Amino acid sequence: MLSTAPGLGEVQPRASRVQDRSGWRPLRLGARAEGAEAQLGRGVSAKSGQSRQRRGGAKELLGGLARARRGDAAQALLREMAQQRIEVGVRQYGAAMGAWDSSWQKVLGLAEEMRTRAVEANTITGNSEVNSCARAGRWQQAAAVLAALPRSCLFPAFTLALEIVQSHLGNAKLQHLPCQNKHFQVAVSLKKGVGFFVRAASVFLRGAEAREASEGIEAKPKRPPVEELLVSGLGDAIVVAVAVAERMEADGLAEIAGVETLFPEMPDGETRSSQIRITLRRLNRPSLEGGLAVVTWNLAAINNNPFEYWITHTDGAYAELMAQVEQFIENPGERDAPIGDIFGQARYDELRSLMEAEGWRGLDEVDGMWLSDLSIRKAVSGILKDKGLGDKRLCSMPDRFTNTTNLSSGEPAFRPSVINHCANRLSSVAEWWPQWKAFMFQDYLEVPAGSSGSKRVRPCELLPSIKRAKYPAITDAEEAVSVPLQCLCLAIFDAILVHMMHVLSPDGHWQKIKESICDATFRKKNAKTTAILDGYREASVMCLQEASVKFLGDLGVSSLATTHHIVAPAKADAQRDQNSAVLLSRQFFPAGAAKELTEDVIAALDVQPSPLEAGDLIVVRTTSATGTPFLVASFHGDTNGKSTSPVLRAVAKVLAAEGAGCQLIFGMDANTHLAGSSSLYGVKEFLQDCEALGLRTCWPDGKDMAECLTTCNARTFLQPQLNKACPSTLKLQKGDVNPKDHIVFRRSGFEPVSTFKDNTARRQYVESMCFPTLQFPSDHGLVATALESKL
Numbered sequence: 001m002l003s004t005a006p007g008l009g010e011v012q013p014r015a016s017r018v019q020d021r022s023g024w025r026p027l028r029l030g031a032r033a034e035g036a037e038a039q040l041g042r043g044v045s046a047k048s049g050q051s052r053q054r055r056g057g058a059k060e061l062l063g064g065l066a067r068a069r070r071g072d073a074a075q076a077l078l079r080e081m082a083q084q085r086i087e088v089g090v091r092q093y094g095a096a097m098g099a100w101d102s103s104w105q106k107v108l109g110l111a112e113e114m115r116t117r118a119v120e121a122n123t124i125t126g127n128s129e130v131n132s133c134a135r136a137g138r139w140q141q142a143a144a145v146l147a148a149l150p151r152s153c154l155f156p157a158f159t160l161a162l163e164i165v166q167s168h169l170g171n172a173k174l175q176h177l178p179c180q181n182k183h184f185q186v187a188v189s190l191k192k193g194v195g196f197f198v199r200a201a202s203v204f205l206r207g208a209e210a211r212e213a214s215e216g217i218e219a220k221p222k223r224p225p226v227e228e229l230l231v232s233g234l235g236d237a238i239v240v241a242v243a244v245a246e247r248m249e250a251d252g253l254a255e256i257a258g259v260e261t262l263f264p265e266m267p268d269g270e271t272r273s274s275q276i277r278i279t280l281r282r283l284n285r286p287s288l289e290g291g292l293a294v295v296t297w298n299l300a301a302i303n304n305n306p307f308e309y310w311i312t313h314t315d316g317a318y319a320e321l322m323a324q325v326e327q328f329i330e331n332p333g334e335r336d337a338p339i340g341d342i343f344g345q346a347r348y349d350e351l352r353s354l355m356e357a358e359g360w361r362g363l364d365e366v367d368g369m370w371l372s373d374l375s376i377r378k379a380v381s382g383i384l385k386d387k388g389l390g391d392k393r394l395c396s397m398p399d400r401f402t403n404t405t406n407l408s409s410g411e412p413a414f415r416p417s418v419i420n421h422c423a424n425r426l427s428s429v430a431e432w433w434p435q436w437k438a439f440m441f442q443d444y445l446e447v448p449a450g451s452s453g454s455k456r457v458r459p460c461e462l463l464p465s466i467k468r469a470k471y472p473a474i475t476d477a478e479e480a481v482s483v484p485l486q487c488l489c490l491a492i493f494d495a496i497l498v499h500m501m502h503v504l505s506p507d508g509h510w511q512k513i514k515e516s517i518c519d520a521t522f523r524k525k526n527a528k529t530t531a532i533l534d535g536y537r538e539a540s541v542m543c544l545q546e547a548s549v550k551f552l553g554d555l556g557v558s559s560l561a562t563t564h565h566i567v568a569p570a571k572a573d574a575q576r577d578q579n580s581a582v583l584l585s586r587q588f589f590p591a592g593a594a595k596e597l598t599e600d601v602i603a604a605l606d607v608q609p610s611p612l613e614a615g616d617l618i619v620v621r622t623t624s625a626t627g628t629p630f631l632v633a634s635f636h637g638d639t640n641g642k643s644t645s646p647v648l649r650a651v652a653k654v655l656a657a658e659g660a661g662c663q664l665i666f667g668m669d670a671n672t673h674l675a676g677s678s679s680l681y682g683v684k685e686f687l688q689d690c691e692a693l694g695l696r697t698c699w700p701d702g703k704d705m706a707e708c709l710t711t712c713n714a715r716t717f718l719q720p721q722l723n724k725a726c727p728s729t730l731k732l733q734k735g736d737v738n739p740k741d742h743i744v745f746r747r748s749g750f751e752p753v754s755t756f757k758d759n760t761a762r763r764q765y766v767e768s769m770c771f772p773t774l775q776f777p778s779d780h781g782l783v784a785t786a787l788e789s790k791l
Helices: 015-021 036-041 044-051 055-067 071-083 090-099 104-116 123-136 139-148 158-169 194-206 235-250 316-330 344-357 363-372 379-384 387-392 396-402 429-441 476-480 482-504 509-523 525-534 549-555 598-603 644-658 683-692 728-734
Strands: 183-188 228-234 254-262 275-282 292-298 404-406 412-414 445-449 453-457 541-547 564-567 579-585 593-596 617-623 629-636 663-669 695-697 741-746 750-758 782-789
Touching (some): 055 071, 055 090, 090 104, 090 123, 104 123, 123 139, 194 228, 194 275, 235 254, 292 663, 292 741, 316 379, 316 509, 344 363, 344 429, 363 482, 429 482, 541 549, 541 629, 564 593, 579 617, 598 617, 617 644, 629 644
Antiparallel strands (some): 254 275, 445 453, 663 741, 695 741
C-alpha cells in the first residue's frame, strides 16, 4: 500500500513503482530564488503602498512572498488589496497558497475564501488544495475538489491524485463524482520516450485487467476504460502530445474531439509557456467477448503500381489529381501531343544505339515503325487508348517483366516509372530518361535462379518474345521484332506518363502523394498489417491469406508470436508469394498445430487437375486446451471464385474423416460475388453449398449479403491496361464491391454471437469507401466473429 502521511506530495510508493509515480508532486509555487529575503527587506508596507492601485505590483510582491514562504504577509496583503478594492484573482490566491505551503489549514482556508468570493480555481490552486486535503486526511473533500475542477484546469498529476483518493475512499463512494471514469489526463514530457506515453494512453482507453501481486510486483486493481482522455504537452513536449493523440486515433482507440492551445502562467507567477491540450474521446470498439474469437483477413499481395486502384487518401490533392488524370485521358483535347514532341527523335536514336549494342535483330524494321507510325501518333488517343497496342501487349508485357524485379537479396528493384514504387525524382521527361536508360541497359540485377542459385541480368534481357499463337492481334512482322518493338513502346509509355504528371502537377506534388501511398501499401505495409493484427490479439484463431514469406517470417519474431503459434504451409511459395496461414492462440491451443492436412484436402478434390496454386490453402489439425479436436483452415480462392466450391467439398470430406466431434474453423477469401453468373461464383450459391455440407458462415442466417460486402475497389486510369479503368463516378457500380470473405464452421458446433468487419483499422467498416487507405493497407476487409459453442 502507498503511504499517505503527511501528504500526497510526500507519497513514497514501493521501489518497483517509483518511476511510474514520480510524475506527480505538489507544485512548488515560486521556487526559492536567491535574494528573496533581500527583496522583502525593502519593506512590505512600502512596496504595498506603491502598488495599491496597480494589481501588477501586488502580484509581483506576492510572488516574492511565495518564494520566501511568508504566508502571513501574503494573506495580509490579500486583505489589504480587498480593502482597497483592488481585484483579487485566482493568480493572487495561488501565490498566497504557495506562501502557506507548510500549512494545510491556511491553504484550505484560502480555498474556501476563493469559493466565497466566486473565484474559479485554476491548475495551481486546485493542486494546492488537493495536496492540502491529503495532508489533512480529508479524502472526501479532496474527491469533491477533483470533481469540481474544470477540465481546462486539470493539473499534470490529476489522474494519479484521483487514483490515490480512490484507494482511500473506495470506488463505491466515488460513483457520484462527475470526473469518475469520464476524463483523465496524460501530461507528457521529454523525460520519457513517446512510446511510454503511447502505452499509458492505450491503457487508459483500453482499460486493464486486475493483476495479482507477485514477488517484486505490486497488485493492481482492474481499470475500466475511460470515456475521455486529455493529453497535454507543455513547450517542447507539444510534439509528444500530438504524436500520442495521432497514434491513439490511428490505432482506432479514440477520436480527437477537441484541441486547445494555451499560454498558462508558470508556478513562479512570472513566465508563460505554450501548451496544447488534446481531448480524445474513446471509440466504442465491437467486442469479441462471449465466445471463440476468430478473424479472417486477406492481407492483399503488394501491388506493384501504387496508382492502379482508387484509394481513400487523407490529402484532398489525391482525388483532384486522379480526377485530372481521368480527364486528361478521357478528353485530352489540345494536350494530346504527338509522341515526336514528348519522346523525340534524339531519344529514339539513343535507344536504337542501345538496342543495337544488344545485338537485337530487326532494328531497320523498327526504324520504319517509329518514323511512319509511332512517332506521329498522339500520346493519349494513339498510345494509351489504342486497343490494338493493348491487344498486342506491347506496353503491358514489358511492364509486367520490368516494373518490379525481386532480387536474390529479397529486396525489389524498380524501373524508373510513375506506376511503381520507384522513389527517384521524375519531375520531367528530361530527368527521367537517363535513369530509364541506365536501369534497362546498364544496371545488373542479382535475381534468383533455380532452387537456390542466382544470376546477374540486366532488365532488357528479361523482355520476352510476344508470340502470335498466344496473342493473335500481333502480326507476323511485329512478332519477329517483338523484343525491340516492346522495348520502344515501353519507353514511349513511361515517357507519356511522366509528361502527363508534369503537366497536371508541375510543382511535383504528385510525387509526394505517390510517396505516401508507397509508404502505406508497400514500405510500411507489413508494419501496419502487424499492428492491425496485434489489435485483434484476443482472437483464438486468425486466418490469413495472400501473406508473403517475408511477412510470415517477421510475424514469427513479433509480439504476436508470444501469444500465438504462427503456422505457414509446408509448401509456401516464395515466388508467387501469396500464402495462406493460420495463427493459433497459445492459450486456447497450447500445443499448436499437430499435423498439416493440406495435401489430404488436395487429394480429396473432385476436380482434376487441382485448381489450387501453391500456398492458396493450409489445413491443420489441432486440439483445444479443453481437449476438443479442431480442423483449422485458411484459403484464397481464384479471381472468379470457381475453385471455392470444390475446396469446400474436399475440406468437408477430410473433416468427416476426423470424426463427428472435430470442429471446423475455416477462414477464407472465397471470391464470391454478389451477382453470380456462369463465370463468377455467386455468394448465394456459396451459402447453398455450405448448407448442403452441414456448414454455415459467420453472417446471420437470412441476412442480405449486400450488407456483408468486404471489398470496394476499382482500377484508375493510371495503368497500362486502360480497358480495365473505371471512371470515378462509376466506382461502386463497376468496381469490385462484393461479399468475398467468410468464416465457415459446422452448423451443429457453433452459433455466431457477434460478427463485424473492419476496413479502417478501428474495428469499423465504412461502406462505399474505396480501400486500401493510408491506414488500412489491404483491399479486403477484415472479418471477425465470436462463436458460442453448442456442445
